[in-house]
Amino acid sequence: MEFIRNSEVKRQIVVSSILTLFWCGISIIVDSKAVWIVLSAIISSSAVSLFFTYQRYKKIADLSLYIDRLLHGDETISFEQFQEGELSVLHDEISKMTRRLIEQAEALKIEKGNLADALADISHQLKTPLTSLNILNASLCNEELTEEERYELIRKQAMLLSKMEWLIATLLKISKLDAGTITLKLQEVYLKDVVEKAIRPLEIAAELKMQTIKKEVPAELKLTLDVEWTAEALGNVIKNCIEHSPEGGSIEIKAIERPLLTQVIIEDNGAGFQEKDIPHLFDRFYQGNGSTIGNAGLGLALAKTIINNQGGIIRAKNQELGGAEFEICFYRGLL
Known part of the structure; x- marks a missing residue:
């Protein structure tokens, strides 16, 4: 049994055995008739102690299993059964940790979603002006263009670049505000x-x-x-x-x-x-x-x-x- 193999339980059994032998020896010296009474009392108390130790060990093992399931993404875990006894303090702390972990996981999921949306938005909005810039660049390579036509193409390029700069700046502002990285100076x-x-x-x-x-x-x-x-x-x-x-x-x-x-x-x-x-x-x-x-x-x-x-x-x-x-x-x- 895993419970018996536990080092603390082994120590408890060894100490109980030594105390049993010691007090049995004392009772033989004092009054041989009292040996069985002393032996029965010691064995009973040791058995009761081991029983409660086993119950506590089982609860700790269950608690460990629940924490492991929680760390592997099971958010339906409940610690309600650990409401009484010396494990209640540990239960409270683990409950706080559980709530904090779930909140952090949700916040991280939302943040990742916002980042993905922002990147998709930037990609989508820059696609059209980038395509237009490529067309304008190809047109500028035409040696037959007049100076007036060349100036008009360059002016359109400048407008597109200005639009792209505004788009990126505005999207970054929204993303930073969403992520809470900008501190408002109230x-x-x-x-x-x-x-x-x-x-x-x-x-x-x-x-x-x-x-x-x-x-x-x-x-x-x-x-x-x-x-x-x-x-x-x-x-x-x-x-x-x-x-x-x-x-x-x-x-x-x-x-x-x-x-x-x-x-x-x-x-x-x-x-x-x-x-x-x-x-x-x-x-x-x-x-x-x-x-x-x-x-x-x-x-x-x-x-x-x-x-x-x-x-x-x-x-x-x-x-x-x-x-x-x-x-x-x-x-x-x-x-």
Whole structure:
């Protein structure tokens, strides 16, 4: 029996035997009639001790088997039978370790999935501009091209390279935010300053379409945010409104302070969304009807990732009188 072969059990049996002989010898010297009583008592206590030792050994063996199964991927293991006795402390620690291992395994699986998705996204999005660059390079080898035609091909190459650079940079930002490798620098700031920072790079694009950007943000309204990342998120939403609004249109940005949250509402007077597009607006690379040429479908996805990482949410819907509406909520006390 494996139990008997255990070195600790062997020592216990040897020590019990020595003590039995010792006390039997003492009892013979003192009173020979008491030998059988002493012998029976010692044997009984030794048997009881060995029985409980065997039970404990069996539980430890079962525990070892369960841990081995857990390490080989069996997540259905339960340690409920080890609730009582001296193994309860060990059970608690192993239960904690089990939960931690499962959580780490799940996190690793999600991280691998995100990495695979990011690589697939990059590969898919770079395929088209790379193909175009190859065609342009082949065209540049034509010695019969005029200087004007050659300049136009080089200009197209520069545009494609710029698009590829933007795609890679944006995808890396989303991947880093998903993986948690970017630490947001949270600080209490005036929301009006963040909105103005978001609008500044888009003023020329709005002017070219003769659009007006209206702001209704209370000057005293403060939020705890990462200024740079939040400005980028708001900028992506505003940029989307500019692209989908007609010439001479308007974009309105409002902030409303409520007891539990602060709402930022961004509206335009464009055509709005088709109902089938609304659930997918914040998906990566999604391009609904009316998407502008060259739009990779990453701006709103990045905006959602940034806002979610700060405990906020973003939603989109159509206004009753026409036009798109984005609602961003920053909840108090979550950061």
